[in-house]
Amino acid sequence: MFGSTTAKNRSLKACYGSAHSSAWSGASVTVHIYDGNPTNGGTELAGNGYAAITVANNDTNFPAPSAGRLTTAALTFPDCTGGQYGGAVGSWWVIKDGATLLDCAPLVPKLNASTAGSVPSILLEIF
Numbered sequence: 001m002f003g004s005t006t007a008k009n010r011s012l013k014a015c016y017g018s019a020h021s022s023a024w025s026g027a028s029v030t031v032h033i034y035d036g037n038p039t040n041g042g043t044e045l046a047g048n049g050y051a052a053i054t055v056a057n058n059d060t061n062f063p064a065p066s067a068g069r070l071t072t073a074a075l076t077f078p079d080c081t082g083g084q085y086g087g088a089v090g091s092w093w094v095i096k097d098g099a100t101l102l103d104c105a106p107l108v109p110k111l112n113a114s115t116a117g118s119v120p121s122i123l124l125e126i127f
Contacts, residue, residue, distance in 0.1 A: 008068030012126060015102060016062035016070055029094050029102060030054050031075055031124070036090040037106075049081035052095075065126075074121040092124055 003011075014021045032052040036042025044052070053075060055061050061073050093104040103126050 005068040008127065009065045012065040012068075012070045016057060016126070017064060018057075018059045020057055025057055025096050025102060028054050028056050029096050030098070032093045032095060033077070033107060033122070034091045034093065038091070038093065038104075042090055049078050051078050053077055069125060069127040072124040072126070074123055076119055076121045078119075080118045080120065092122065094124070094126075 013019055015025045020026075030052050031054075032044050033050075034042040034044050038044070055075055061075070062070060063073070064070075090107060091104060092107050094102045096102045103124075105125070107122065
């Protein structure tokens with residue numbers, strides 16, 4: 001995203017948080033994690049308890065942006081049921097309406113859940 005910090009903040013507010021525009025986003029979004037970039041052969045994680053999560057698009061999960069960036073609250077995925085939970089996780093995608101990509105980026109640091117009972121949480125930095 002290019003432009004001034006003010007323009008970036010406005011764009012993020014249009015998609016995320018309680019004041020989002022229904023033309024750009026919905027009351028909830030789905031967060032998916034992938035083993036790499038899906039546009040380059042990466043696939044969504046599967047097995048060992050992984051499931052994409054639906055997150056309320058509110059100010060708790062998506063606080064107001066600052067300096068052209070928005071950092072989410074910790075988003076928690078289901079418990080790992082054993083074995084490696086995804087292995088080398090490469091990216092996250094936020095999907096609206098079940099099919100439309102809203103945002104994506106590499107996952108840094110990588111998700112780490114390799115034993116049963118561990119609960120993976122991530123923070124998304126959206127800019």
